Amino acid sequence: MKTNQNQMNADLFMHQIEPMQAKLFRLARRLLVSQDAAKDAVQDVMVKLWEKRSQLADKSNLEAFAMTVTKNHCYDQLKLKRNQNVSLTHENIEDNAKNIDQVIETQDQVQKLNNCIAALPINYRMLIQLRDIEAYSFEDIAGIMEMSETNVRVTLSRARKALVKQMKRQQS
Amino acid sequence: MKLEITRIRLLIAKYENAETSLEEEQELYSFFKNREAIPEDLEVYQHIFLGFGQLGHQDLNQESSQVEVTDKSNSKYVWYKIAAALIIALTTSVFIFNSNQLSTQEEREAREALAQTVAILNAVSSEINQNTEKLKYINQLKSSTNKYLK
Structure with a gap:
């Protein structure tokens, strides 16, 4: 009986969590830069969520909760500075890929934008990712970031202005 | 048409102040997606909004296939x-x-x-x-x- 219930839980868990994986991964990569580190982070977050599955039913917004867990996990990773070397090598790979893609102009523009975002401070990066790329509401973002909504708006405004400035400099 | 551009400029100003709603941001995205002729000073915003759209579609598997492609080359x-x-x-x-x-x-x-x-x-x-x-x-x-x- 108990194993059956567990099985049900696992199915439900995968059903609910799986669609979020890509979003969690993109956020993790935005924060950690390295592709591999982001993949590891998503795996770790999945395990954390699975361990907390009994509490998950109480969470009204599961996705926002998963994003918060991902954010905190990535912050911890950055504090550990475990992946500093990885991020360095990753930048090399990205440069390489950029050279190949330069033929295709649109692809190049996306790469430029990606690099400009990557050059921003971490909280700017995260807000741009959550709002402009993943299109979360301000309410959700405030929940994920554990900030007030006004604070989110003020910081996001600065982030957007900084990004536009960077992009203009790149174009000229 | 001129009116539309004026509205877009207003929306961009609102966007930079983080005062736009998700619907308004979607409007900016579809404007830049569907327009060919765009004033020169707005081109940077076109790159930004279209880039956001692209960046939101990458997932784990796509990424790994991209890596494979670069590895092959x-x-x-x-x-x-x-x-x-x-x-x-x-x-x-x-x-x-x-x-x-x-x-x-x-x-x-x-x-x-x-x-x-x-x-x-x-x-x-x-x-x-x-x-x-x-x-x-x-x-x-x-x-x-x-x-x-x-």
Whole structure:
């Protein structure tokens, strides 16, 4: 009986969590830069969520909760500075890929934008990712970031202005 | 059309102040997606909004396939490098081999020419010596004519 219930839980868990994986991964990569580190982070977050599955039913917004867990996990990773070397090598790979893609102009523009975002401070990066790329509401973002909504708006405004400035400099 | 551009400019100003709603941001995205002719000063925003759209569609599997593609091209470059090194090695070795052959050929020709010149010089010098022997008779003739003149 108990194993059956567990099985049900696992199915439900995968059903609910799986669609979020890509979003969690993109956020993790935005924060950690390295592709591999982001993949590891998503795996770790999945395990954390699975361990907390009994509490998950109480969470009204599961996705926002998963994003918060991902954010905190990535912050911890950055504090550990475990992946500093990885991020360095990753930048090399990205440069390489950029050279190949330069033929295709649109692809190049996306790469430029990606690099400009990557050059921003971490909280700017995260807000741009959550709002402009993943299109979360301000309410959700405030929940994920554990900030007030006004604070989110003020910081996001600065982030957007900084990004536009960077992009203009790149174009000229 | 002008009105539309004005509205877009207003929305961009609102966007930069983080005052736009998700619907308004969607409106900006679809405006830049569907328009070809865009004022020059708005082009940067087009790149930004269209880029956001692209960046939101990447997922785990797509990423790994992209990495594979770059890896493949990298290995292709490695083969190019190896091929280039081989070509250089081949051409230089062929050149050196050829120049070696050339020098032996030249040497042979030079030796032949030396032998020929030595033979010619010998012949010439022997001819010269033959002729000097005959010059004695001129001296005799000289002395005999002197006799008669005196």
